[in-house]
Amino acid sequence: MLQDNKACLNSTGYEFIRIDSPKNTAIEIKNFLKDKKIFGTIYVSVEGININLAGEEKIIKSLEEIFHQHELFKNILFKHSYSDRPPFKKLKVKVKSEIISIKKEVNNIFNIKKNYIDPKELKKKLDNGENVYLLDTRNNYEVNIGTFKNAKNLNILKFDEFADKIDELKKIEGEVVMFCTGGIRCEKALGYLNEKGINSFKQLKGGIINYLKETNGNHWSGECFVFDDRITLDKNLNPTYKELCPKCQKVINTFDRTKCKECMQSG
Incomplete structure:
Protein backbone atom coordinates (compact mmCIF):
# COMPACT_ATOMS: atom_id res chain seq x y z
CA MET A 1 0.00 0.00 0.00
CA LEU A 2 1.17 3.53 -0.82
CA GLN A 3 2.30 5.35 2.33
CA ASP A 4 4.46 8.48 2.05
CA ASN A 5 3.49 11.67 0.24
CA LYS A 6 5.71 10.82 -2.74
CA ALA A 7 4.58 7.23 -3.08
CA CYS A 8 2.35 8.02 -6.06
CA LEU A 9 3.50 9.86 -9.18
CA ASN A 10 0.74 11.76 -10.98
CA SER A 11 1.48 12.36 -14.66
CA THR A 12 -0.59 14.40 -17.08
CA GLY A 13 -0.04 15.16 -20.75
CA LYS A 23 -11.30 3.12 -31.21
CA ASN A 24 -8.40 0.91 -32.28
CA THR A 25 -5.91 3.18 -30.51
CA ALA A 26 -7.96 3.00 -27.30
CA ILE A 27 -8.10 -0.80 -27.53
CA GLU A 28 -4.33 -0.91 -28.08
CA ILE A 29 -3.78 1.25 -24.98
CA LYS A 30 -6.24 -0.79 -22.89
CA ASN A 31 -4.54 -4.05 -23.81
CA PHE A 32 -1.11 -2.65 -23.07
CA LEU A 33 -2.13 -1.26 -19.66
CA LYS A 34 -4.07 -4.34 -18.65
CA ASP A 35 -2.99 -5.77 -15.28
CA LYS A 36 -0.67 -2.85 -14.60
CA LYS A 37 -1.14 -1.22 -11.21
CA ILE A 38 -2.01 2.23 -12.45
CA PHE A 39 -5.01 4.54 -12.14
CA GLY A 40 -6.33 7.51 -14.09
CA THR A 41 -8.08 8.52 -17.28
CA ILE A 42 -7.06 8.44 -20.93
CA TYR A 43 -9.30 10.10 -23.51
CA VAL A 44 -8.72 9.35 -27.19
CA SER A 45 -10.37 11.10 -30.14
CA VAL A 46 -9.72 11.95 -33.77
CA GLU A 47 -8.11 15.20 -32.54
CA GLY A 48 -5.63 13.58 -30.15
CA ILE A 49 -5.10 12.17 -26.69
CA ASN A 50 -5.45 13.44 -23.11
CA ILE A 51 -3.58 11.40 -20.48
CA ASN A 52 -3.82 11.44 -16.68
CA LEU A 53 -2.03 8.58 -14.94
CA ALA A 54 -1.18 7.79 -11.31
CA GLY A 55 0.83 5.04 -9.69
CA GLU A 56 4.29 3.92 -8.66
CA GLU A 57 6.91 6.28 -10.10
CA LYS A 58 8.94 3.57 -11.81
CA ILE A 59 5.87 2.22 -13.61
CA ILE A 60 4.54 5.63 -14.66
CA LYS A 61 7.87 6.80 -16.06
CA SER A 62 8.30 3.58 -18.01
CA LEU A 63 4.84 4.13 -19.53
CA GLU A 64 5.77 7.69 -20.47
CA GLU A 65 8.82 6.36 -22.31
CA ILE A 66 6.64 3.89 -24.22
CA PHE A 67 4.19 6.65 -25.21
CA HIS A 68 7.15 8.72 -26.43
CA GLN A 69 8.31 5.81 -28.60
CA HIS A 70 4.96 5.90 -30.41
CA GLU A 71 5.08 8.06 -33.56
CA LEU A 72 1.85 9.86 -32.65
CA PHE A 73 2.75 10.66 -29.05
CA LYS A 74 6.49 11.39 -29.19
CA ASN A 75 6.05 15.11 -28.40
CA ILE A 76 3.84 14.86 -25.31
CA LEU A 77 5.06 16.99 -22.41
CA PHE A 78 4.27 15.10 -19.21
CA LYS A 79 3.81 17.19 -16.05
CA HIS A 80 4.48 15.59 -12.66
CA SER A 81 3.24 15.94 -9.10
CA TYR A 82 3.18 13.54 -6.17
CA SER A 83 0.66 12.31 -3.62
CA ASP A 84 0.42 9.72 -0.88
CA ARG A 85 -2.19 7.73 -2.81
CA PRO A 86 -3.67 7.55 -6.32
CA PRO A 87 -6.28 10.31 -6.83
CA PHE A 88 -8.35 8.06 -9.10
CA LYS A 89 -10.45 5.02 -8.21
CA LYS A 90 -9.52 3.03 -11.31
CA LEU A 91 -8.08 3.27 -14.83
CA LYS A 92 -10.49 4.46 -17.50
CA VAL A 93 -9.71 4.57 -21.23
CA LYS A 94 -12.47 6.18 -23.31
CA VAL A 95 -13.08 7.27 -26.89
CA LYS A 96 -14.57 10.76 -27.10
CA SER A 97 -15.53 13.17 -29.87
CA GLU A 98 -13.01 15.72 -28.49
CA ILE A 99 -10.26 15.49 -25.89
CA ILE A 100 -11.36 18.93 -24.66
CA SER A 101 -14.55 20.65 -25.78
CA ILE A 102 -14.95 24.28 -26.76
CA LYS A 103 -18.34 23.73 -28.44
CA LYS A 104 -17.02 25.30 -31.64
CA GLU A 105 -15.42 23.71 -34.66
CA VAL A 106 -11.68 24.34 -34.78
CA ASN A 107 -10.54 23.46 -38.28
CA ASN A 108 -6.85 24.13 -37.71
CA ILE A 109 -6.53 21.96 -34.63
CA PHE A 110 -3.53 20.08 -36.07
CA ASN A 115 3.11 30.40 -29.21
CA TYR A 116 4.55 29.07 -25.95
CA ILE A 117 6.19 31.03 -23.17
CA ASP A 118 8.40 29.06 -20.77
CA PRO A 119 7.52 29.27 -17.04
CA LYS A 120 10.93 30.72 -16.14
CA GLU A 121 10.65 33.32 -18.88
CA LEU A 122 7.24 34.38 -17.59
CA LYS A 123 8.56 34.55 -14.03
CA LYS A 124 11.41 36.77 -15.18
CA LYS A 125 8.99 39.14 -16.89
CA LEU A 126 6.86 39.32 -13.76
CA ASP A 127 9.94 39.77 -11.55
CA ASN A 128 10.96 42.72 -13.72
CA GLY A 129 7.51 44.27 -13.51
CA GLU A 130 6.88 44.00 -17.26
CA ASP A 136 -6.92 32.85 -16.83
CA THR A 137 -8.97 30.65 -19.18
CA ARG A 138 -10.35 28.44 -16.41
CA ASN A 139 -13.78 28.29 -14.81
CA ASN A 140 -14.84 30.74 -12.10
CA TYR A 141 -14.64 28.23 -9.25
CA GLU A 142 -11.05 27.39 -10.22
CA VAL A 143 -10.11 31.07 -10.35
CA ASN A 144 -11.65 31.65 -6.91
CA ILE A 145 -9.42 28.96 -5.40
CA GLY A 146 -6.20 30.39 -6.82
CA THR A 147 -4.66 32.30 -9.72
CA PHE A 148 -1.75 34.55 -10.65
CA LYS A 149 -1.59 37.88 -8.86
CA ASN A 150 -3.23 40.60 -11.00
CA ALA A 151 -4.51 38.03 -13.52
CA LYS A 171 -10.21 44.26 -27.41
CA ILE A 172 -7.29 43.14 -25.25
CA GLU A 173 -4.05 44.96 -26.03
CA GLY A 174 -0.43 44.31 -25.15
CA GLU A 175 1.38 41.06 -24.42
CA VAL A 176 -1.23 38.45 -23.51
CA VAL A 177 -0.28 35.17 -21.80
CA MET A 178 -3.08 32.63 -21.37
CA PHE A 179 -2.88 29.90 -18.76
CA CYS A 180 -4.86 26.92 -17.49
CA THR A 181 -4.10 23.89 -15.32
CA GLY A 182 -1.97 21.84 -17.73
CA GLY A 183 -2.16 23.65 -21.06
CA ILE A 184 -4.78 21.70 -22.98
CA ARG A 185 -7.54 24.29 -22.71
CA CYS A 186 -5.24 27.12 -23.78
CA GLU A 187 -4.03 25.17 -26.81
CA LYS A 188 -7.58 24.47 -27.96
CA ALA A 189 -8.41 28.13 -27.33
CA LEU A 190 -5.40 29.25 -29.39
CA GLY A 191 -6.67 27.26 -32.35
CA TYR A 192 -10.04 28.99 -32.12
CA LEU A 193 -8.44 32.44 -31.66
CA ASN A 194 -6.16 31.92 -34.67
CA GLU A 195 -9.19 31.26 -36.84
CA LYS A 196 -10.74 34.49 -35.57
CA GLY A 197 -7.66 36.51 -36.48
CA ILE A 198 -5.98 36.67 -33.05
CA ASN A 199 -2.42 35.42 -33.47
CA SER A 200 -0.44 37.29 -30.83
CA PHE A 201 -1.67 35.55 -27.67
CA LYS A 202 0.88 33.36 -25.90
CA GLN A 203 0.32 30.18 -23.90
CA LEU A 204 2.10 29.26 -20.66
CA LYS A 205 3.92 26.05 -21.55
CA GLY A 206 2.73 23.15 -19.42
CA GLY A 207 0.20 25.32 -17.63
CA ILE A 208 0.03 26.15 -13.94
CA ILE A 209 1.38 22.78 -12.82
CA ASN A 210 4.53 23.22 -14.88
CA TYR A 211 4.92 26.81 -13.66
CA LEU A 212 4.65 25.81 -9.99
CA LYS A 213 7.22 23.07 -10.53
CA GLU A 214 9.71 25.27 -12.38
CA THR A 215 9.43 28.48 -10.35
CA ASN A 216 8.42 27.53 -6.78
CA GLY A 217 5.15 29.37 -7.28
CA ASN A 218 6.40 32.95 -7.37
CA HIS A 219 3.58 35.38 -8.33
CA TRP A 220 0.94 32.69 -7.72
CA SER A 221 -1.72 33.27 -5.07
CA GLY A 222 -3.81 30.48 -3.53
CA GLU A 223 -4.07 26.90 -4.71
CA CYS A 224 -4.63 25.13 -8.02
CA PHE A 225 -7.79 23.12 -8.60
CA VAL A 226 -7.29 19.71 -10.25
CA PHE A 227 -9.91 17.37 -11.66
CA ASP A 228 -9.28 14.37 -9.42
CA ASP A 229 -9.54 13.33 -5.77
CA ARG A 230 -6.70 15.63 -4.66
CA ILE A 231 -9.12 18.55 -5.24
CA THR A 232 -6.42 21.26 -5.06
CA LEU A 233 -2.62 21.54 -5.02
CA ASP A 234 -0.64 24.07 -3.01
CA LYS A 235 2.34 26.02 -4.39
CA ASN A 236 4.59 23.03 -3.74
CA LEU A 237 2.22 20.75 -5.70
CA ASN A 238 1.16 18.96 -2.53
CA PRO A 239 -2.46 17.74 -2.52
CA THR A 240 -4.88 19.33 -0.05
CA TYR A 241 -7.82 16.87 -0.36
CA LYS A 242 -10.17 19.75 0.39
CA GLU A 243 -13.91 19.27 0.44
CA LEU A 244 -15.89 21.31 -2.08
CA CYS A 245 -19.58 21.95 -2.51
CA PRO A 246 -20.57 19.66 -5.42
CA LYS A 247 -22.85 22.38 -6.82
CA CYS A 248 -20.82 25.61 -6.74
CA GLN A 249 -17.35 24.14 -5.97
CA LYS A 250 -16.73 26.47 -3.03
CA VAL A 251 -14.38 25.08 -0.41
CA ILE A 252 -16.43 23.96 2.60
CA ASN A 253 -13.89 21.76 4.45
CA THR A 254 -16.36 19.33 5.90
CA PHE A 255 -17.09 15.65 5.46
CA ASP A 256 -20.69 16.52 4.63
CA ARG A 257 -20.45 17.48 0.96
CA THR A 258 -24.19 17.67 0.33
CA LYS A 259 -24.12 21.43 -0.38
CA CYS A 260 -22.63 24.58 1.09
CA LYS A 261 -24.95 26.85 3.11
CA GLU A 262 -25.65 29.20 0.18
CA CYS A 263 -26.57 26.35 -2.18
CA MET A 264 -28.76 24.70 0.47
CA GLN A 265 -30.67 27.96 0.90
CA SER A 266 -31.07 28.44 -2.86
CA GLY A 267 -32.16 24.84 -3.35
Whole structure:
Protein backbone atom coordinates (compact mmCIF):
# COMPACT_ATOMS: atom_id res chain seq x y z
CA MET A 1 0.00 0.00 0.00
CA LEU A 2 1.17 3.53 -0.82
CA GLN A 3 2.30 5.35 2.33
CA ASP A 4 4.46 8.48 2.05
CA ASN A 5 3.49 11.67 0.24
CA LYS A 6 5.71 10.82 -2.74
CA ALA A 7 4.58 7.23 -3.08
CA CYS A 8 2.35 8.02 -6.06
CA LEU A 9 3.50 9.86 -9.18
CA ASN A 10 0.74 11.76 -10.98
CA SER A 11 1.48 12.36 -14.66
CA THR A 12 -0.59 14.40 -17.08
CA GLY A 13 -0.04 15.16 -20.75
CA TYR A 14 -1.83 15.70 -24.04
CA GLU A 15 -1.24 15.99 -27.76
CA PHE A 16 -3.41 17.37 -30.55
CA ILE A 17 -2.61 14.93 -33.33
CA ARG A 18 -4.76 13.24 -35.95
CA ILE A 19 -5.74 9.73 -34.86
CA ASP A 20 -7.44 7.97 -37.76
CA SER A 21 -8.89 5.19 -35.62
CA PRO A 22 -9.45 6.34 -32.02
CA LYS A 23 -11.30 3.12 -31.21
CA ASN A 24 -8.40 0.91 -32.28
CA THR A 25 -5.91 3.18 -30.51
CA ALA A 26 -7.96 3.00 -27.30
CA ILE A 27 -8.10 -0.80 -27.53
CA GLU A 28 -4.33 -0.91 -28.08
CA ILE A 29 -3.78 1.25 -24.98
CA LYS A 30 -6.24 -0.79 -22.89
CA ASN A 31 -4.54 -4.05 -23.81
CA PHE A 32 -1.11 -2.65 -23.07
CA LEU A 33 -2.13 -1.26 -19.66
CA LYS A 34 -4.07 -4.34 -18.65
CA ASP A 35 -2.99 -5.77 -15.28
CA LYS A 36 -0.67 -2.85 -14.60
CA LYS A 37 -1.14 -1.22 -11.21
CA ILE A 38 -2.01 2.23 -12.45
CA PHE A 39 -5.01 4.54 -12.14
CA GLY A 40 -6.33 7.51 -14.09
CA THR A 41 -8.08 8.52 -17.28
CA ILE A 42 -7.06 8.44 -20.93
CA TYR A 43 -9.30 10.10 -23.51
CA VAL A 44 -8.72 9.35 -27.19
CA SER A 45 -10.37 11.10 -30.14
CA VAL A 46 -9.72 11.95 -33.77
CA GLU A 47 -8.11 15.20 -32.54
CA GLY A 48 -5.63 13.58 -30.15
CA ILE A 49 -5.10 12.17 -26.69
CA ASN A 50 -5.45 13.44 -23.11
CA ILE A 51 -3.58 11.40 -20.48
CA ASN A 52 -3.82 11.44 -16.68
CA LEU A 53 -2.03 8.58 -14.94
CA ALA A 54 -1.18 7.79 -11.31
CA GLY A 55 0.83 5.04 -9.69
CA GLU A 56 4.29 3.92 -8.66
CA GLU A 57 6.91 6.28 -10.10
CA LYS A 58 8.94 3.57 -11.81
CA ILE A 59 5.87 2.22 -13.61
CA ILE A 60 4.54 5.63 -14.66
CA LYS A 61 7.87 6.80 -16.06
CA SER A 62 8.30 3.58 -18.01
CA LEU A 63 4.84 4.13 -19.53
CA GLU A 64 5.77 7.69 -20.47
CA GLU A 65 8.82 6.36 -22.31
CA ILE A 66 6.64 3.89 -24.22
CA PHE A 67 4.19 6.65 -25.21
CA HIS A 68 7.15 8.72 -26.43
CA GLN A 69 8.31 5.81 -28.60
CA HIS A 70 4.96 5.90 -30.41
CA GLU A 71 5.08 8.06 -33.56
CA LEU A 72 1.85 9.86 -32.65
CA PHE A 73 2.75 10.66 -29.05
CA LYS A 74 6.49 11.39 -29.19
CA ASN A 75 6.05 15.11 -28.40
CA ILE A 76 3.84 14.86 -25.31
CA LEU A 77 5.06 16.99 -22.41
CA PHE A 78 4.27 15.10 -19.21
CA LYS A 79 3.81 17.19 -16.05
CA HIS A 80 4.48 15.59 -12.66
CA SER A 81 3.24 15.94 -9.10
CA TYR A 82 3.18 13.54 -6.17
CA SER A 83 0.66 12.31 -3.62
CA ASP A 84 0.42 9.72 -0.88
CA ARG A 85 -2.19 7.73 -2.81
CA PRO A 86 -3.67 7.55 -6.32
CA PRO A 87 -6.28 10.31 -6.83
CA PHE A 88 -8.35 8.06 -9.10
CA LYS A 89 -10.45 5.02 -8.21
CA LYS A 90 -9.52 3.03 -11.31
CA LEU A 91 -8.08 3.27 -14.83
CA LYS A 92 -10.49 4.46 -17.50
CA VAL A 93 -9.71 4.57 -21.23
CA LYS A 94 -12.47 6.18 -23.31
CA VAL A 95 -13.08 7.27 -26.89
CA LYS A 96 -14.57 10.76 -27.10
CA SER A 97 -15.53 13.17 -29.87
CA GLU A 98 -13.01 15.72 -28.49
CA ILE A 99 -10.26 15.49 -25.89
CA ILE A 100 -11.36 18.93 -24.66
CA SER A 101 -14.55 20.65 -25.78
CA ILE A 102 -14.95 24.28 -26.76
CA LYS A 103 -18.34 23.73 -28.44
CA LYS A 104 -17.02 25.30 -31.64
CA GLU A 105 -15.42 23.71 -34.66
CA VAL A 106 -11.68 24.34 -34.78
CA ASN A 107 -10.54 23.46 -38.28
CA ASN A 108 -6.85 24.13 -37.71
CA ILE A 109 -6.53 21.96 -34.63
CA PHE A 110 -3.53 20.08 -36.07
CA ASN A 111 -1.79 23.26 -37.21
CA ILE A 112 -2.20 25.46 -34.17
CA LYS A 113 0.33 28.27 -33.96
CA LYS A 114 2.00 27.12 -30.73
CA ASN A 115 3.11 30.40 -29.21
CA TYR A 116 4.55 29.07 -25.95
CA ILE A 117 6.19 31.03 -23.17
CA ASP A 118 8.40 29.06 -20.77
CA PRO A 119 7.52 29.27 -17.04
CA LYS A 120 10.93 30.72 -16.14
CA GLU A 121 10.65 33.32 -18.88
CA LEU A 122 7.24 34.38 -17.59
CA LYS A 123 8.56 34.55 -14.03
CA LYS A 124 11.41 36.77 -15.18
CA LYS A 125 8.99 39.14 -16.89
CA LEU A 126 6.86 39.32 -13.76
CA ASP A 127 9.94 39.77 -11.55
CA ASN A 128 10.96 42.72 -13.72
CA GLY A 129 7.51 44.27 -13.51
CA GLU A 130 6.88 44.00 -17.26
CA ASN A 131 3.36 44.76 -18.42
CA VAL A 132 2.00 41.26 -19.11
CA TYR A 133 -1.74 40.64 -19.45
CA LEU A 134 -2.23 37.33 -17.64
CA LEU A 135 -5.44 35.70 -18.88
CA ASP A 136 -6.92 32.85 -16.83
CA THR A 137 -8.97 30.65 -19.18
CA ARG A 138 -10.35 28.44 -16.41
CA ASN A 139 -13.78 28.29 -14.81
CA ASN A 140 -14.84 30.74 -12.10
CA TYR A 141 -14.64 28.23 -9.25
CA GLU A 142 -11.05 27.39 -10.22
CA VAL A 143 -10.11 31.07 -10.35
CA ASN A 144 -11.65 31.65 -6.91
CA ILE A 145 -9.42 28.96 -5.40
CA GLY A 146 -6.20 30.39 -6.82
CA THR A 147 -4.66 32.30 -9.72
CA PHE A 148 -1.75 34.55 -10.65
CA LYS A 149 -1.59 37.88 -8.86
CA ASN A 150 -3.23 40.60 -11.00
CA ALA A 151 -4.51 38.03 -13.52
CA LYS A 152 -7.72 38.68 -15.46
CA ASN A 153 -10.38 36.10 -16.27
CA LEU A 154 -13.39 35.77 -18.54
CA ASN A 155 -16.03 35.08 -15.87
CA ILE A 156 -17.04 31.72 -17.36
CA LEU A 157 -18.71 28.78 -15.66
CA LYS A 158 -17.54 26.21 -18.22
CA PHE A 159 -14.71 26.20 -20.74
CA ASP A 160 -17.12 25.88 -23.67
CA GLU A 161 -18.20 29.47 -22.87
CA PHE A 162 -14.73 30.71 -23.89
CA ALA A 163 -15.70 31.12 -27.55
CA ASP A 164 -18.59 33.41 -26.56
CA LYS A 165 -16.04 35.93 -25.29
CA ILE A 166 -14.40 36.52 -28.68
CA ASP A 167 -15.47 40.18 -28.93
CA GLU A 168 -14.06 40.85 -25.46
CA LEU A 169 -10.83 39.02 -26.33
CA LYS A 170 -10.30 41.07 -29.50
CA LYS A 171 -10.21 44.26 -27.41
CA ILE A 172 -7.29 43.14 -25.25
CA GLU A 173 -4.05 44.96 -26.03
CA GLY A 174 -0.43 44.31 -25.15
CA GLU A 175 1.38 41.06 -24.42
CA VAL A 176 -1.23 38.45 -23.51
CA VAL A 177 -0.28 35.17 -21.80
CA MET A 178 -3.08 32.63 -21.37
CA PHE A 179 -2.88 29.90 -18.76
CA CYS A 180 -4.86 26.92 -17.49
CA THR A 181 -4.10 23.89 -15.32
CA GLY A 182 -1.97 21.84 -17.73
CA GLY A 183 -2.16 23.65 -21.06
CA ILE A 184 -4.78 21.70 -22.98
CA ARG A 185 -7.54 24.29 -22.71
CA CYS A 186 -5.24 27.12 -23.78
CA GLU A 187 -4.03 25.17 -26.81
CA LYS A 188 -7.58 24.47 -27.96
CA ALA A 189 -8.41 28.13 -27.33
CA LEU A 190 -5.40 29.25 -29.39
CA GLY A 191 -6.67 27.26 -32.35
CA TYR A 192 -10.04 28.99 -32.12
CA LEU A 193 -8.44 32.44 -31.66
CA ASN A 194 -6.16 31.92 -34.67
CA GLU A 195 -9.19 31.26 -36.84
CA LYS A 196 -10.74 34.49 -35.57
CA GLY A 197 -7.66 36.51 -36.48
CA ILE A 198 -5.98 36.67 -33.05
CA ASN A 199 -2.42 35.42 -33.47
CA SER A 200 -0.44 37.29 -30.83
CA PHE A 201 -1.67 35.55 -27.67
CA LYS A 202 0.88 33.36 -25.90
CA GLN A 203 0.32 30.18 -23.90
CA LEU A 204 2.10 29.26 -20.66
CA LYS A 205 3.92 26.05 -21.55
CA GLY A 206 2.73 23.15 -19.42
CA GLY A 207 0.20 25.32 -17.63
CA ILE A 208 0.03 26.15 -13.94
CA ILE A 209 1.38 22.78 -12.82
CA ASN A 210 4.53 23.22 -14.88
CA TYR A 211 4.92 26.81 -13.66
CA LEU A 212 4.65 25.81 -9.99
CA LYS A 213 7.22 23.07 -10.53
CA GLU A 214 9.71 25.27 -12.38
CA THR A 215 9.43 28.48 -10.35
CA ASN A 216 8.42 27.53 -6.78
CA GLY A 217 5.15 29.37 -7.28
CA ASN A 218 6.40 32.95 -7.37
CA HIS A 219 3.58 35.38 -8.33
CA TRP A 220 0.94 32.69 -7.72
CA SER A 221 -1.72 33.27 -5.07
CA GLY A 222 -3.81 30.48 -3.53
CA GLU A 223 -4.07 26.90 -4.71
CA CYS A 224 -4.63 25.13 -8.02
CA PHE A 225 -7.79 23.12 -8.60
CA VAL A 226 -7.29 19.71 -10.25
CA PHE A 227 -9.91 17.37 -11.66
CA ASP A 228 -9.28 14.37 -9.42
CA ASP A 229 -9.54 13.33 -5.77
CA ARG A 230 -6.70 15.63 -4.66
CA ILE A 231 -9.12 18.55 -5.24
CA THR A 232 -6.42 21.26 -5.06
CA LEU A 233 -2.62 21.54 -5.02
CA ASP A 234 -0.64 24.07 -3.01
CA LYS A 235 2.34 26.02 -4.39
CA ASN A 236 4.59 23.03 -3.74
CA LEU A 237 2.22 20.75 -5.70
CA ASN A 238 1.16 18.96 -2.53
CA PRO A 239 -2.46 17.74 -2.52
CA THR A 240 -4.88 19.33 -0.05
CA TYR A 241 -7.82 16.87 -0.36
CA LYS A 242 -10.17 19.75 0.39
CA GLU A 243 -13.91 19.27 0.44
CA LEU A 244 -15.89 21.31 -2.08
CA CYS A 245 -19.58 21.95 -2.51
CA PRO A 246 -20.57 19.66 -5.42
CA LYS A 247 -22.85 22.38 -6.82
CA CYS A 248 -20.82 25.61 -6.74
CA GLN A 249 -17.35 24.14 -5.97
CA LYS A 250 -16.73 26.47 -3.03
CA VAL A 251 -14.38 25.08 -0.41
CA ILE A 252 -16.43 23.96 2.60
CA ASN A 253 -13.89 21.76 4.45
CA THR A 254 -16.36 19.33 5.90
CA PHE A 255 -17.09 15.65 5.46
CA ASP A 256 -20.69 16.52 4.63
CA ARG A 257 -20.45 17.48 0.96
CA THR A 258 -24.19 17.67 0.33
CA LYS A 259 -24.12 21.43 -0.38
CA CYS A 260 -22.63 24.58 1.09
CA LYS A 261 -24.95 26.85 3.11
CA GLU A 262 -25.65 29.20 0.18
CA CYS A 263 -26.57 26.35 -2.18
CA MET A 264 -28.76 24.70 0.47
CA GLN A 265 -30.67 27.96 0.90
CA SER A 266 -31.07 28.44 -2.86
CA GLY A 267 -32.16 24.84 -3.35
